[in-house]
Each structure stands twice: as structure tokens, then as C-alpha cells.
Amino acid sequence: MSALLEVRSLSKAFGGLLAVSDVSLSVEQGEIFGLIGPNGAGKTTFFNMLTGMTRPTSGEVLFAGGAITGLRPEQVARLGVARTFQNIRLFAGLSVFDNVRIPRQSRERSGLWGNILGSPLASREERETSEAAWELLKLVNLTDRAMRPAGSLPYGDRRRLEIARALALAPRLLLLDEPAAGMNPSEKAGLADFIRQVRETFDLTVLLIEHNVPMVMGLCSRIAVLNFGERIAMGTPEEVQCDPKVVEAYLGAQKRDAAAAGEGACLHSTM
Amino acid sequence: MAAFFDLYGFLCIMILQQALLGYSLYFPLMAGQLSLASIGFYSLGGYVAAIMGTHPAFEAWRATLGWLMIPLEWLAALLLSVVLAVAVGLPALRLRGIYLALATIAFVQVLNVVVLNMPIAGGAVGIFGIPQAFESRFAYIWFFGPLLLLTILFTLRLERSAAGRNFMAVREDELAAGAMGVRTTANKVLAFVIGCALAGVVGAMSAPFLNTWNARQGTFDAGVACLAYVLIGGSRSKWGPLLGAALLVALPEVLRPLKDSRLILNGMVLVLACVYMPRGIAGLFAGRRA
Amino acid sequence: MTLAWFLQNLLNGLSMGSVYAIFALGYTLVFSILGIINFAHGAVFTLGAYLTYLLSVGQFGINGLLAGWQLPFTLPFPLALLAGAGLSGLAGMAVERLAFKPLRARQADALLALVSSLGVALILVNLIQYLFGAEIYSYPSDVLGSLPPAFIFKVGGKPVAVRTVQIVLFVVSLVMLAALAWFIHGTKAGKALRATAENQDTASLLGINVDAFILGTFFVSGLLGGLSGTLIGVSFGLSGPYFGVAYGLKALAVIVLGGLGSIPGAVLGGLVIGLGEAFLPPDLSSYKEAVAYALLFVILLVRPQGLLGGTTEQKV
Numbered sequence: 040m041s042a043l044l045e046v047r048s049l050s051k052a053f054g055g056l057l058a059v060s061d062v063s064l065s066v067e068q069g070e071i072f073g074l075i076g077p078n079g080a081g082k083t084t085f086f087n088m089l090t091g092m093t094r095p096t097s098g099e100v101l102f103a104g105g106a107i108t109g110l111r112p113e114q115v116a117r118l119g120v121a122r123t124f125q126n127i128r129l130f131a132g133l134s135v136f137d138n139v140r141i142p143r144q145s146r147e148r149s150g151l152w153g154n155i156l157g158s159p160l161a162s163r164e165e166r167e168t169s170e171a172a173w174e175l176l177k178l179v180n181l182t183d184r185a186m187r188p189a190g191s192l193p194y195g196d197r198r199r200l201e202i203a204r205a206l207a208l209a210p211r212l213l214l215l216d217e218p219a220a221g222m223n224p225s226e227k228a229g230l231a232d233f234i235r236q237v238r239e240t241f242d243l244t245v246l247l248i249e250h251n252v253p254m255v256m257g258l259c260s261r262i263a264v265l266n267f268g269e270r271i272a273m274g275t276p277e278e279v280q281c282d283p284k285v286v287e288a289y290l291g292a293q294k295r296d297a298a299a300a301g302e303g304a305c306l307h308s309t310m
Numbered sequence: 311m312a313a314f315f316d317l318y319g320f321l322c323i324m325i326l327q328q329a330l331l332g333y334s335l336y337f338p339l340m341a342g343q344l345s346l347a348s349i350g351f352y353s354l355g356g357y358v359a360a361i362m363g364t365h366p367a368f369e370a371w372r373a374t375l376g377w378l379m380i381p382l383e384w385l386a387a388l389l390l391s392v393v394l395a396v397a398v399g400l401p402a403l404r405l406r407g408i409y410l411a412l413a414t415i416a417f418v419q420v421l422n423v424v425v426l427n428m429p430i431a432g433g434a435v436g437i438f439g440i441p442q443a444f445e446s447r448f449a450y451i452w453f454f455g456p457l458l459l460l461t462i463l464f465t466l467r468l469e470r471s472a473a474g475r476n477f478m479a480v481r482e483d484e485l486a487a488g489a490m491g492v493r494t495t496a497n498k499v500l501a502f503v504i505g506c507a508l509a510g511v512v513g514a515m516s517a518p519f520l521n522t523w524n525a526r527q528g529t530f531d532a533g534v535a536c537l538a539y540v541l542i543g544g545s546r547s548k549w550g551p552l553l554g555a556a557l558l559v560a561l562p563e564v565l566r567p568l569k570d571s572r573l574i575l576n577g578m579v580l581v582l583a584c585v586y587m588p589r590g591i592a593g594l595f596a597g598r599r600a
Numbered sequence: 601m602t603l604a605w606f607l608q609n610l611l612n613g614l615s616m617g618s619v620y621a622i623f624a625l626g627y628t629l630v631f632s633i634l635g636i637i638n639f640a641h642g643a644v645f646t647l648g649a650y651l652t653y654l655l656s657v658g659q660f661g662i663n664g665l666l667a668g669w670q671l672p673f674t675l676p677f678p679l680a681l682l683a684g685a686g687l688s689g690l691a692g693m694a695v696e697r698l699a700f701k702p703l704r705a706r707q708a709d710a711l712l713a714l715v716s717s718l719g720v721a722l723i724l725v726n727l728i729q730y731l732f733g734a735e736i737y738s739y740p741s742d743v744l745g746s747l748p749p750a751f752i753f754k755v756g757g758k759p760v761a762v763r764t765v766q767i768v769l770f771v772v773s774l775v776m777l778a779a780l781a782w783f784i785h786g787t788k789a790g791k792a793l794r795a796t797a798e799n800q801d802t803a804s805l806l807g808i809n810v811d812a813f814i815l816g817t818f819f820v821s822g823l824l825g826g827l828s829g830t831l832i833g834v835s836f837g838l839s840g841p842y843f844g845v846a847y848g849l850k851a852l853a854v855i856v857l858g859g860l861g862s863i864p865g866a867v868l869g870g871l872v873i874g875l876g877e878a879f880l881p882p883d884l885s886s887y888k889e890a891v892a893y894a895l896l897f898v899i900l901l902v903r904p905q906g907l908l909g910g911t912t913e914q915k916v
Contacts (some may be wrong), residue, residue: 580719
């Protein structure tokens with residue numbers, strides 16, 4: 040196993056405030072890596088820096104061995120890094136089908152005039168894109184609603200569509216920003232299975248932000264914990280779970296004192 | 311029939327011509343960009359055709375090329391528009407929403423002042439006596455008709471192709487489009503340039519049609535009228551610019567018996583249309599079908 | 601480049617710039633509350649100029665429906681200025697009720713507000729033309745009473761002339777700015793206004809009557825528009841019902857230059873453009889009308905948020 044994503048002392052300051060401070064981590068090829076932390080810990084800012092949406096104040100991001108720091112979002116995406124958004128950002132007015140076709144067509148070579156005049160290359164690429172997109176819609180069970188506007192889907196379907204849209208980029212690294220937000224426990228379990236299945240099928244590496252500790256504990260092979268922009272812990276779920284700093288960040292000083300008294304407080308890992 | 315064309319021929323051509331200007335704003339809007347630059351490119355294209363059609367420097371060209379001079383004028387207007395649109399678009403399209411609209415207004419104003427100060431453009435008087443391409447005004451349908459047809463066909467194809475979906479992805483959510491590999495800047499510039507190039511060619515066709523050309527062709531009011539065609543017609547429909555232009559160009563004619571108060575009513579129609587047809591005329595049809 | 605030349609241009613620039621500033625503030629106030637640009641503001645500017653002219657001179661004469669009609673009374677100029685501005689404020693309220701409120705109620709596309717406000721502008725401008733005709737009107741030279749038309753003093757042996765009208769422009773604008781600053785920062789209503797600009801939903805939860813404040817904002821905006829129209833009209837004459845359009849566009853350049861929604865920005869932008877025009881070299885004077893837009897274009901490319909605007913970084 041080798042590191043697919045390597046982050047070296049990444050920092051972001053907004054005005055005087057350090058949203059992310061000197062965070063380093065590396066994600067191995069094929070693993071599901073979790074990034075957790077309380078609200079406002081800097082997780083989404085961290086994602087935005089990985090995907091070119093926010094320019095880091097300092098630090099470096101390496102993807103598959105090459106530096107991607109400072110690239111524009113579409114450049115990062117075309118290298119094989121796909122993401123979802125915490126607050127779902129589908130192309131709400133476009134059809135479910137088009138939502139999945141758009142990322143797939145970023146690899147097309149035909150230009151505007153090929154498209155307008157229907158050149159053989161453009162027609163073939165259009166067919167290939169549509170077929171690939173349809174397969175992804177099958178995967179998320181949305182083929183029956185393929186022509187409806189994406190914004191009209193119920194919440195859970197929109198979450199799944201957003202993952203399918205990210206997969207349409209044929210990425211090597213998938214970044215999921217709180218994919219389980221707003222789901223009930225059984226939906227969360229289903230989502231965890233889905234993420235595992237997708238990783239197997241597409242030979243992916245997954246980095247996910249999650250607020251929900253139990254889900255991450257069950258799903259991820261390794262976890263990094265952010266608090267106030269700093270990485271306060273990193274390791275396997277078992278290691279992180281009982282780390283006093285993590286317990287304090289999540290449960291406050293009270294529990295830490297209890298932990299110091301002897302019984303060893305841990306974050307719960309059941310859903 | 312002949313009587314109808316005598317009476318309304320000019321009006322029909324005006325509708326086609328104005329609809330084309332509406333389409334020139336439809337393309338940037340398809341990529342979510344509110345631009346008012348088209349009228350500047352229309353004015354520029356008209357000047358190109360007017361100068362090539364009247365200036366002594368082009369006398370030899372006109373003598374040699376004959377009627378071929380006219381398509382050459384279109385081509386010159388097209389190329390100049392594309393070059394200028396790229397030069398203006400690349401920096402300006404970094405701006406979002408109303409900022410872009412304001413930057414394009416500023417561009418048109420600067421262009422007008424520059425043109426007024428260029429001796430070759432005839433100053434405030436402009437250029438007149440531009441040679442007619444046809445005997446009758448109505449024959450200009452052979453200019454604007456095919457161009458409008460091509461534009462609509464282009465729009466139809468665009469909407470169903472990867473290129474059009476890229477535009478619409480940028481319109482729906484620029485940030486997410488970037489994250490999904492869509493080259494946002496390139497697509498915004500492309501949509502802008504298509505619109506500007508169309509406006510430039512329409513200007514080049516309009517100079518002989520209107521016989522004279524001056525800075526009043528590129529006023530802010532005229533620019534906003536183009537936007538009104540799209541919005542009143544329906545900015546999400548390929549028929550929107552045509553429907554909007556048909557209504558708004560014909561309206562002052564229909565209201566002509568009211569004389570001086572007709573422009574007041576024109577304003578009222580704009581307001582009422584915004585309030586009661588938020589999705590434009592095309593939206594009314596779509597709503598009925600659904 | 602003599603000191604006299606510098607002073608002369610400085611005074612010219614400050615006087616025009618201050619009028620640009622108060623006119624532009626009318627856009628800024630509406631933008632800071634509704635986040636949209638009121639394209640009817642230029643028409644209210646024209647209306648103010650015509651109303652004040654009518655109230656102080658008593659008639660328009662030559663053309664239009666009201667040709668030859670005489671107002672039964674006339675007001676001294678200072679009173680006419682105030683009355684004209686007040687009526688423009690009412691016109692501003694009418695603009696809000698006609699062009700903006702119905703769209704807000706339907707949560708329509710913000711672009712439509714642009715067209716509907718232009719529609720109202722078309723109505724106003726053509727109403728003026730319908731009633732008063734399209735002629736150019738100038739104020740009589742004795743409009744400012746017994747004041748001399750200009751003050752001339754010498755600096756380093758060279759004369760510097762200040763037209764009395766320029767002083768009026770500058771002083772009235774400064775008074776308006778001071779009054780506005782006091783209103784926004786020194787009164788309870790101003791505080792509520794700022795809260796409404798910050799967040800309408802929160803403001804209405806706090807018991808602020810948002811609708812009334814929007815209407816009030818349009819009144820103040822219209823008042824500023826009418827006042828600046830009158831000031832420009834006194835200085836340069838009323839060159840037809842469309843004379844507000846060019847100034848309206850220029851004031852747009854002012855607010856973007858200063859930073860959309862920023863009140864100090866609008867003042868700074870007005871002064872920058874006023875001074876920029878005044879200090880333009882004489883051989884480029886035919887490019888004067890392009891100064892504002894060229895400055896705007898440059899600033900948008902270098903600093904898209906304007907001179908004093910906040911950040912434009914988008915939230916993910």
C-alpha cells in the first residue's frame with residue numbers, strides 16, 4: 040500500500056482566525072479514512088483546500104505523488120478527486136440523468152462544433168457518456184426518476200444522487216462531506232454498506248467527514264480527529280476512541296476528569 | 311398578402327432582428343451570466359459594415375468583390391467581435407451576478423465614447439448612405455430569416471449536447487460544476503463569445519438595412535430592451551427571445567393610435583409581465599402542458 | 601500646472617463628486633436592504649429636477665399636455681428644492697410598490713426586478729415627456745435670489761472661479777450626508793434599518809416592521825435622487841426627460857467603484873469619479889463621459905469588491 044493522498048502541514052487563516060492549523064495526514068490507496076471533529080473544527084475548510092476551492096495559506100497537498108496545491112477545482116477533479124457537499128449541491132434544475140452525465144463528459148474530446156454538427160466522435164462520446172451515466176443511476180436505483188429535475192427528489196435520494204454524480208467522474212479518491220447528515224440509524228447503516236460496496240466495485244479510496252462518531256468507527260480503517268483546526272489525534276478507531284483529547288473534544292472536560300479517575304471513558308461505537 | 315407586407319413588412323424584419331439580439335443574451339444566460347454587452351457588439355458590427363460599405367479606402371475592394379463584399383463584412387464583424395469578446399470576457403467573467411452586468415454596461419459606455427471620438431466612425435452624426443443590399447426593406451428577410459433559423463437550430467442542438475449541459479451546470483451551481491470537472495471559466499467565456507459574435511453579425515446585417523449607423527444604436531436602453539426580450543419571453547426556453555421580441559417590438563405599433571402615451575403603456579406592460587409572468591411567455595405554455 | 605489650476609479642478613471635482621455621492625447613495629441604500637439595483641433611480645432623479653423646476657418657475661410652456669399651463673403659485677428655490685425632493689421620495693415609494701413588492705411577494709428571480717424597475721423608469725420618463733414635452737429647460741439666472749453668480753479669487757496671481765451653484769451643490773450634499781449619517785448611526789430607526797439590511801428574517805423576528813422599513817428606505821433613496829437631479833438641473837439645465845439616464849449609469853459606476861452596499865464607499869466613489877473627471881487633461885476632454893466607466897472597469901478587474909467593499913468569497 041502506498042499513500043494516494045498526502046497532506047503536509049496544511050493551514051488556512053481567515054483574517055486572523057486559523058481555521059485549519061498545520062494539519063498533516065496521508066491516506067493509503069484503497070482505505071476508507073475518516074475525518075471527524077466537533078462542529079467548526081475546520082473539516083469542510085480542509086476538504087475545500089484539497090479540492091481547490093479554498094487556497095491554503097501554507098502547506099502542500101500531494102495526490103498520487105504530484106502536487107495539487109493551488110490548482111483550480113476542475114483541474115483537481117479531472118485528476119481523479121471527486122467530492123460531495125455537506126449541504127448537497129446538485130444541479131437542481133437539471134434532470135437526474137444530466138446530473139450524472141455532466142461529470143462523465145469532462146473526459147470527452149469533441150468540442151462545441153462537433154457537438155452542434157453531430158460529428159461521429161461527438162455522437163459516440165454522447166452515447167458512451169449516457170450509457171455510463173445510466174449504469175450509475177442503476178447502482179443508486181434512480182433510473183425510474185432519471186428525467187425528473189434533481190431538485191424534486193426526496194432528501195435521501197438527493198444524497199445518493201450526489202454520490203453517483205461524484206462517481207461519474209471515475210475518481211480514484213472520493214471525498215464525502217457528512218454523507219449521513221439528516222439520516223436515521225437504519226439509513227445510516229445502509230449508507231455505510233453502500234460506501235463499502237462502492238469502494239470495492241470502483242477500486243476507490245474514500246476520505247469522509249462525519250459528525251456521527253459511531254458510523255465512522257464502524258466504517259473507517261483509520262481516523263483523524265480535528266478540533267479548532269488542529270489534528271489532535273490519528274489512528275485506528277480503537278486508538279482514537281479512547282484518546283483523552285478526543286473524548287474531551289467531544290464530551291467536554293467533565294468526562295475527561297472521570298476518565299482520569301480511572302474507568303477510561305471512550306466514545307461509543309455502536310450506532 | 312402584399313398589402314400586409316407593405317404595412318407590416320418592416321415590423322416583421324424588426325422582430326427577427328431584435329429576436330436575434332435577444333438570443334445573443336440567451337447564450338450567456340444559459341451559462342448563468344447576465345451580460346448587457348451584446349448591444350455594444352451590435353453597434354461595433356454595424357460600424358464595421360458601414361465603414362467597409364462607404365469608406366473610400368475600401369472602394370477597390372467593393373469594385374472587385376461586388377456583392378461578395380456583404381458576406382465579407384459579416385465575417386469581419388464576426389472576427390472582430392470574437393477577438394474583442396475574448397479580451398473583455400476573460401477578465402470580466404471572473405465577476406459574478408450583477409457585477410458582471412455592471413462591467414458589461416461600463417464596457418458598452420466606454421465603447422460608445424471611443425467610437426464617438428473616432429473620425430472614421432463619423433462622430434455624433436455617424437455614417438450614412440450605407441449601400442442597400444436589396445431594393446425593398448422586406449427583402450432583408452433573406453438576411454435575418456436564415457440567421458434566425460440557424461440560431462434556433464444551433465440552440466436546439468446545444469441544449470441536447472454535452473456543450474450545452476456544461477453551460478447549464480455552470481448556471482445551476484458554478485462551484486459544484488467546477489468540482490465535477492467542468493471548466494467553468496472556459497465555458498463562461500465560450501457562452502459570452504457566442505452571444506457577442508452573433509450580436510456583431512446582426513449589427514453588420516443591420517447597417518445596410520437601417521441605411522445609417524451612429525452611436526445611438528448602442529445605447530443602454532437598447533441593450534436593456536434585448537434583455538427584456540429574453541426575460542419577458544422566458545429565459546429558460548429557446549423560444550423565449552423570439553416570443554419576447556415579437557411582443558415588445560409589435561406592442562408600440564399596436565399602441566400607435568395612442569400616440570404619445572404609448573411608451574408609458576409599454577413600461578406598464580414590462581412591469582405587469584414581470585409580476586404576472588415570472589417565467590416569461592414561454593413559461594405560460596410550459597405551465598399549461600405540465 | 602499651477603496652484604490655481606489645481607484648486608480650480610479640485611473645487612469643480614468636489615462639487616460634482618459630492619452630488620454623485622448623494623445620488624449614488626440612493627442606489628446603495630436600496631441595495632443594502634434588498635440586494636438589488638433599482639434601475640428606476642435615474643428616472644426619479646429626472647422627476648425631482650422637473651418637479652423642483654415646476655414649483656420654483658411655475659410653468660413649462662412649449663409642449664406636452666401641460667403646455668401653457670401655469671402653476672397658481674411658485675415657491676422660493678430652497679423651498680421648491682425641499683418640496684421637489686420630498687415628492688421624489690414619494691415617487692421612490694411608488695417605485696417600490698409597483699416594481700419590487702409584487703416580485704418580492706412571489707419570490708421571483710432577482711433579474712426580473714431589473715426589468716420591472718426599468719419598466720417603471722420608462723413609465724416615469726415618458727410621463728414627464730407626455731406632460732412637459734421633450735425640450736431643454738434652464739433655470740432663470742436669478743433662481744438663487746440676489747447671490748452673485750460666481751465668486752472669483754486669486755491664487756498666485758491666477759484667478760479661481762467658484763460658481764455659486766457649485767457651492768450650493770457642495771453644501772447641500774454635505775448637509776444631506778451628515779443628516780444621513782446621523783439617521784443611520786444616531787437614531788433608533790437607523791439601527792433597525794441596519795438590522796434589516798443585515799438579515800430580514802432576524803429583523804422581523806425582532807419585531808421590526810420590515811415592509812415599512814423597505815418603504816422608508818425607498819423614500820430616502822427617492823429623496824436623494826430627486827435632490828441630486830435638482831442640483832444637477834440647476835447647474836447644467838434640464839436636457840430633456842432622458843437626462844437622468846446617463847447620470848443614473850454613472851452613479852452605478854460610483855457605487856461599484858466604492859463597493860456595492862457600502863455607504864462610505866459610495867461617498868468615496870463619487871468623489872473619485874468627480875475628481876477624475878475634473879482633472880482629466882483638456883485634450884482628452886471628449887473622453888470625459890468615459891472616465892467613470894473606465895475607472896469602474898479597471899477597479900472591477902483589480903478589486904472586484906470595490907474600494908471599500910467586503911470580501912466576495914463564496915461560502916461552500
